[in-house]
Amino acid sequence: MLDLTWNETLSVGHPVLDAQHRQLMDTMSELHGTLTQGGAIARAAEVLDVLLEQARHHFATEEELMRESGYQGLDLHKSTHARMLREIEAFAHEAHNSPATFRSLDVTGFVAHWIVSHIRGDDVMYRDSMSRL
């Protein structure tokens, strides 16, 4: 069972970023629920549009705070964000334009990977730097 509930172990030490992560996870949970409960692709497309907007906003906020804090890993982190946005854009495009192709994509795998790998692996790296803001 994929657990997409935010909890303190995912905290990156900044209240705004934690709140955005929580919101993103809620949206991904909704997407996951829509897909696993056989919901309409049109609904998944709508949720992906929301996820895309939230992700764009979150990445911009996170990158600005990393820059302000003097975080050394900013460039690498930005390229990871850009790659993730392209993936979400591709999912949204397929959901809107090619439902049959969309059904074959591993959207849930991407969602799980994002949580486990990015927030736990990449985002937590800036925690010390951000605490000096």
Ligand SMILES: [Fe+2]
């Ligand atoms: Fe990030």
Ligand SMILES: [Fe+2]
């Ligand atoms: Fe993040």
